[in-house]
Structures are given as C-alpha cells and as structure tokens.
Amino acid sequence: MNAPATKHFRTDKFDFWSFFFSGLTGLATLFILGILAAILVNVIYNGWNGLTWHFVSSIPKKDFFDAKTTGVLPMIIGTAFRVIVMTIFVIPVGVITAVYLTEYASNISIITRIIRAAVNNLAGVPSIVFGLFGLGFFINFVGKNMDNLLHNSSAVWGQPALIWASLTLAVMTLPVVIVATEESLKAIPPGLREASLALGATKLETIWRIVLPQALPGIMTGGILAVSRAAGEVAPILFTGVAYFMASLPGRLSDQFMDLGYHVFVLSTQSPNIEQTRPILYATVLVLLILTFALNIVAVIIRARVRKKLRAQS
Amino acid sequence: MAELFMPKLNVPEGKNSEHTALIEFADLSLYYGASKALKNISLTLGEKVVTAFIGPSGCGKSTLLRCLNRMNDLIDNVRIEGACKIGGHDIYAKDVDVIELRKRVGMVFQKSNPFPKSIYENVAYGLRLHGVKNKSELDGIVEKSLRSSALWEEVKDRLHTSALGLSGGQQQRLCIARAIAIKPEIILMDEPASALDPIATARIEDLILDLKKEFTIVIVTHNMQQAARISDQTAFFYIGELVEFGATSKIFTNPSQKRTEDYVSGRFG
Amino acid sequence: MEPLKKNNAPLGWMGIHRGHQARPVEWLAEKLIFLVSLSAIAMVLLIFLFVAREALPVFFGETNTALVQQIIPTAELDKHSDAEIQRYLELTPEQFKNMDKETLKTLMDVKIEALNDVPENFRNDPDAHVNTTDWKYLLKAHQWNGYDQPEYIWQPVGQIKKFNIIPLFVGTLKVTLIGLGFAVPLAVGAAIYVSQLARPRIRETVKPMIEMLSGIPSVVVGVFALIVMASVLQKIFGYQTRLNAFVAGIALGFAVIPVIFSIAEDALTSVPRAYTQAALALGASRWQTSWQIVLPAALPGVFAAAVLGFGRAIGETMIVLMVCSASVMSWNVFDSARSITTTIAAEMAEAVNGGPHYRILFMLGALLFAATFVSNMIGDFVIHRFKNKLEGKR
Secondary structure: OOHHHHHOOOOOOOOHHHHHHHHHHHHHHHHHHHHHHHHHHHHHHHHOOOOOHHHHHOOOOOOOOOOOOOOOHHHHHHHHHHHHHHHHHHHHHHHHHHHHHHHHOOOOOHHHHHHHHHHHHHHHOOHHHHHHHHHHHHHHHHHHHHHHHHOOOOOOOOOOOHHHHHHHHHHHHHHHHHHHHHHHHHOOOHHHHHHHHHOOOOHHHHHHHHHHHHHHHHHHHHHHHHHHHHHHOOHHHOOOOEOOOOOOOOOOOOOOEOOHHHHHHHHHHOOOOHHHHHHHHHHHHHHHHHHHHHHHHHHHHHHHHHHHHHHHOO | OHHHHOOEOOOOOOOOOOOEEEEEEEEEEEEEOOEEEEEEEEEEEEOOOEEEEEOOOOOOHHHHHHHOOOHHHHOOOEEEEEEEEEOOEEOOOOOOOHHHHHHHEEEEOOOOOOOOOEHHHHHHHHHHHOOOOOHHHHHHHHHHHHHHOOOHHHHHHHOOOEHHHOOHHHHHHHHHHHHHHOOOOEEEEEOOOOOOOHHHHHHHHHHHHHHOOOOEEEEEOOOHHHHHHHOOEEEEEEOOEEEEEEEHHHHHHOOOOHHHHHHHOOOOO | OOOOOOOOOHHHHHHHOOOHHHOHHHHHHHHHHHHHHOHHHHHHHHHHHHHHHHHHHHHOOOOOOOOOOOOOOHHHHHHOOHHHHHHHOOOOHHHHHOOOHHHHHHHHHHHHHHHHOOOHHHOOOHHHHOOOOOHHHHHOOEOOOOOOOOEOOEEOOOOOOEEOOHHHHHHHHHHHHHHHHHHHHHHHHHHHHHHHHOOHHHHHHHHHHHHHHOOOOHHHHHHHHHHHHHHHHHHHHOOOOOOOHHHHHHHHHHHHHHHHHHHHHHHHHOOOHHHHHHHHHOOOOHHHHHHHHHHHHHHHHHHHHHHHHHHHHHHOOHHHHHHOOOOOOOOOOOOOOOOHHHHHHHHOOOOOOOOHHHHHHHHHHHHHHHHHHHHHHHHHHHHHHHHHHHOOOO
C-alpha cells in the first residue's frame, strides 16, 4: 500500500454534512430538553413563594380565589383519596391479567392475542372517552340500578362520586399495571419456575412463592406509574366525581371531591382576576407537580430497595 | 408384592443384573409440532442404578430425560406416543397427577438455579410445599440433605444468607440437596456439571457415586469420561434414536455398533 | 393409599394416579385467573357499548329538537302506537318500558306545556320547525334564519340549538396537525440523535429526561401555554388573537413529543447492529449510516410512532380546553378552534342528562373512540410487521 492511500483514513477533513446532521438532531434534542426545563423553571420560580405551610394545610372558604385565605388541603386529600381507591382495584386485576398472560396463556392462542390487542387499545383510548364511559356506565347504569335496588330510587350512587371517578381511572390505568408487571414477570429466569415445578410445586404455588416475590419491584413500579399518571389526569373525572367546591372533606365513597388538577384548571380559566390569582395558581401547579414527580422518584427508590433486599435474602 | 411381577433386567455382563427394573420406555416417540424428536425409544432402566444418556447435541437425550418427570408438558405443541412407565405405571396415563409424580422424580438442571432465598429456605422449599411445618423436623432434614450433598461443612455457619452468594459448584450441590430433601426415588440430572470447573465437577461426581446407594439416578452428559466414571449403564443416542444400550464397561470398551464406537472414541460429536 | 409414601416400595408408584380432580383449588384458581384476565377485553367492549348506547338515539333519529311540534293531546295516548309515544316523549325504549300509563300521561302534560310555552316569535321561524339533530343538520351547511348563506355552526345553546359537527372536526384536525407538525420532526430528530449519534452517557441521561416530560400532567402544560407561551408566540409571530389554534397545537406537541420519541427511538435501536457496522466498515460516516441505512430500515417504526402520536393528540383534552375554545369554522391556524374533546369536556356539565345535546356529545365521544381505535390498530399493526421483518419472520 502506498502512502497517500493511508491518508484517506485520517479524518482531519471537515465533513459539512456530518456536522450539519448531528447538529440538527442534537438541536432537536436540546430543544425538547429546553421545553422541559422551561416548564419546570417557570413553575418553580413563580410557585415557590406561594408554597407556604398555610397554603398546603388550610381548607378554603367559598371564595378560593382569595390569595390570603385560600389553601389546597381538600384538593390534596381528594386527589390522594381517589388515587388510593383506584389502586385497590387496578393492582389486583392488572397483576392477575399479567400473570395469566405470562404464566398460563400460550402465546399462539387466539384469546391471548385478543387480550393483548385489548390492552393495547385500552392504552390508546382518549381520557375524555373514559370520562364519558364513567358517566354512561358507572353512574347512569351501575349507579342508577344500585339506587333502584338498594335505596328506593333516591339518588345515592347514581350521581358523580369518588368511587366512580376511581373506577374510571382504574380502567384507564389498567394497561400501565399490566405492561409493567408483565415486563417484570418475563425478566424472571425460567429456570426458577422449572426448579420449583420439578420439586412438585403446583403452578399456583410456584407463582405465589417464587414468581410474584421476584416480580414485586416491577409490580410496585407499575402501580406507582399508574398512580402518578392518574394523579395528574383531569378529563376522566370531570363528569364522574370532581366538584368545583365542597365545604367539607370527602369521607364516603359516594361523596364528590375536590381535586388538584381540576383546581388548576379552575384557577387558570374561571378566575375573576387573573393577575391576582396567578401566585396561587402557580403554587397549586407546583404542589401537583411535586406530588406526581415525587411519586416517580419514590418508584425508582422502592425498586432499587426491593431489588437489593431480594438479592440478599428472601 | 408388586416386585414379584417386575421383569428382571437382562443385562448381559453387568454387575447390576440383580436390580429390578424401575423405569421402562416402551416404543416412545415425541413430537415437537410436526417434527419427531424421539423415535420409538424402548429402554429399561434398573432401580438404584446410575444410567448415563450420552450422544451429540440435539440427539434427544435431554428430551427423553424430561419425559420422566413430564417437564416437557411445559412446552406448547409437544405430543407423545408410546408409553413411559415407572414402577409399572404409565406416567402419561390420563389419571396421573403430575405434581405427585414430580415429588417422586427429582431433577437437577444444567444451569444451577437456586431460588433467590436463603440457603436454608432453598432446601426447605420442597418440604414446606409438601406440608412439613415442624421447625425441628425441617432443621433435621435440611441438615441431613446438606450433609448428603457434601455441602454442610461449607455452609453451616451461613444457612440464612442468600444462596446466590455461593460459588457455581456450591450452588449446584445446593440444588442437589434441594432435590433430595423431599426424598424422591429417582433423580434426573441434566448435564449437572457442564458449567463447572474440574474441581467442582469432581466433587459432584463423588456425590453422585454416593447418592447411588439410595437413589436411582439418570444423568445426561456430553462428557464421555464422566459417563465412564460414574455410570453403571450407558445409553447412546443419535438424532432421536437409541443406538445402543448396555453396561457402561461394554459401551466404552467393546461397543457392538460402529456409530457408538466412533462417538466414544471421539471421532465425531 | 398413601400418596406420599417415603420408602421405595414400587407399590408407592400407585400414588401418582390421582388425576387432576385431586386439586380443586388449583383448578378453580386457574379458571378465576383466566376470567379476571378477560377484564381488559370486557372493558374495551363496555366502553364501546356504553358510550355508543347513550349516543344511539341520535344515530336512529330518535331525538327531536324541533320547538314547534304536532301536539298529541293527553287523552289520545291510546290512539297512538308505543313507538310514536316513545319518540314524542324522547324516551329510550328501556325508560319507556319501565313507565306506567300515569307517568306517561304526566310526561305528556309536561310536554304540551313546554310546547305551548314556545315564544310567539318562534312560531313563524322556519328553524323552529326542524329537528336539528337530523343528520342533514349535523353534517351539512344550513342557511339558518337571519344568515346570508349556508354555514356550518355549532351552537348548542339558545332556543334553536345548532349541532353542526363539522367545525369541531376542523378544529380538532387543525390543532392536531399543528401539534404533529411541531412534534414529529423534533421527536424523530431527537430519537435519531439519542439512538445513533449520542455517546452512551448522554443517552442514559437524555432518555429518562425526555420521558419525564410525559410525566407532566396536561393541566400543567396548559397553564404554561396559557400564561407563558401564548405571549411569547404572539411576540414572535405578531398575530391578533392571543389564544388560538396555533398556541394550542404547539402545546399539544409538548404532550405528544415523549410518545413519538420513545416509539421512534425504540424502532431505531432495534435496527440490527450488523447493518450499521457493515456500513461503517465500508467507510460511511456516522450520519451517512444513520441517514441512508438506519432511518430507511426503521421508517415503518417511525411512521407508526407518528400514527400513535396522532391518536394521542386527537384525544388530548385539557390543553386545548385551557388554551382555546371558541368554535369557529376556519382553517386559519391563527384563529381559535374548538376540538371534539374540548367540546365534550366543556359542555357535558350543561347538557341535560338524556337530552339531545347530551346524546350528541356522546356520539362525538364514540366517533373519537373509533378514530383512536383505528389509529392504534394501524400503529400496532405496522410496528408488529416491522419487528417481525427485522427478526426475519417474514
């Protein structure tokens, strides 16, 4: 080989297209990160001063636009309440479905494929359609029929209520739990299942004693992701349980409730004086953002912890 | 009483002719979907005998082994023809409870697969499954099993630490302890030492020779020396067919088939 | 027989003959698990059924909004067929079935009172005589009384309710397309950068950060768009109305960027390394490899990402609701727009439960469900084929 040929291997020549292409895609990435940063900085900067203990812990009077007396305690409690009730429904159903899909079903069977397609579709249904479903099914069908049977047709369940909002959200977040659980079930080495079965364990015993303990971090992550998604959603609860204002905290499943996300919407669009409500609006947004992000971080921490524990001992 | 009706094994020049037959494959064929993975295997194995299945990869020796505790049931699309009998009972009969069968036919896998639990819990797992709750009884069986698998001295001070902290060879011996804790009658071993270093392998082999007093052992191996060292009988398989079966000494010194000779002398495989 | 006989007597092997009936709990649990796993299918069906159920009267022309109608005197209840009465009183067959004669008569009295209550000036208005929930008025432009030309109008309030859904379709498409036009290039560009060009350490940090964007609730994005972005964009582009379809579209873009990014990134990474290495070995530069080898190979996946992004954008509610909401029949991006989701969210509270407005909102929901169903199917189908092809299955 002669000397000039080797020279081609050196990359000291400026390659315009390479520079242009990496630059453009890099800029796109930077721009997206910029958006994220802009939203976070904007919310924190404007919301920080309003975020006082008084604000977080007080129950507002009728006029919650008044910056001096207002608070968001009922909204925090309402959001937490609806999300907890949702979890009680969605986790068992989601986990059992994932167990069926990975442990029992054969991948080639038609029913499995239909279930998977349904899960995929459920994940893509617009949140407002879930709201309509909650109204049409839970309130107008289930609730009204419950009233006819149990309460002599007086309206107890056949109206917007916390339980209906929670159930609607449970249907909405079902795919999140299923997908996360399925992922963690698939990550368990098949050798463990074989070992248990070869010792004469039944399938159920194997799932209960070996598979599920191993999948716990994945299940928890799925649950927390579902919670964090549901906590920020407003559209599905609009017609199924949220209240513009309530003087008392929700205590029963048939109560309506106030909600952080909905409160953000109300403050930003229904305020009589936009400039005056801006500080409390931003403070409320900050509370909502902290809650949803904190949940995400908690998910990460729990996952790491449970994994460490599992590694060490049963 | 039943042993009166058991056929005597007809091993030409083996030392095991006094053993009763325990396992019998009768014209057994196995299909994965449309392809036939085992072709009309007929074979009788004696009780408390170590039988080695040898042959090149893909010859069906592991598949045949997994017929004995019906692990093949876990795979979709597997179909069986013919019979596979243990103690005279067809284990593929309709009324057979697979769980009960697997309690009696233990298995050790190629890759050691201890549960991510403590050493103690690994051994106690099968016992708990089968209803042993008494703590002192559990302790006793766990210790005995670990002693039988020659692991007790190494782990007695850390029974409650994770089994995943053990070395590869120790893990495999733990798996053996786990299998023998529930007192199966037959132990299946699917290349139990293939992932281990020579020293760990030697320990496993010693262990197998020891266990043979109490258990009937069927071992799949691709290590010819290993088969020669530990087994009483050897079966040689080639692409789903049983080529030759007989006393190990005969298979390795004076095989009657040309293919067997080629394989054991290392000419292919 | 002792099933767990510990010694080696061959008789013990009889114990394996217990059959599957021996474990009823196991059997029952298996069936239960199967039943529960059907819940996802059940939910999709229920959603479709119950959203469509509330909308059915519109499809079958059973709603009637005409202010001036032929009055059926209460005494003539028996002279008319059940179907006629049911339609006259705007009841569902189910409701009708549950009512006795007395209730029906009361309802007829109420109806007569309502019909007699119509202000005198509407008696001569041709619009008061038509059923505005008829398909003709839902889809086609109509020259309403007092207008110079046929127009598409959505105006569900007032005496004569106008339910033309075309402006809502236009509004939805306008906002969605702006959102996608903004989000697709950015998200795909970032996906190329992260999956092909960035160093591993940058990839590890950037990926979760972009996914964090999807963790921001849409009301928060809405607030940001309403307060900050609207002003910034107005300064840059200098248009008149501060809140318009353009602002809403861009904000919508924020919400769909993470969706498109993660699917496109996944598709790009799943292109086998062998392709890239072969190209690099032939002396192609990194960008040439990405542009000429990886991107064409991953194109179906990128397309699917855009389709799924469309499904997400068309269904997003709160952002558009907060940023713009006037229903205007205009394709101008700097005009306001009202999307289908916004309409449902904003008007359901005012709609009378079971009334025509309520039913039309449900019909819009059913259409939305169908649209996202189709776009999800297409997206999933394309991704499935793409993955199979890469794995060499077909």
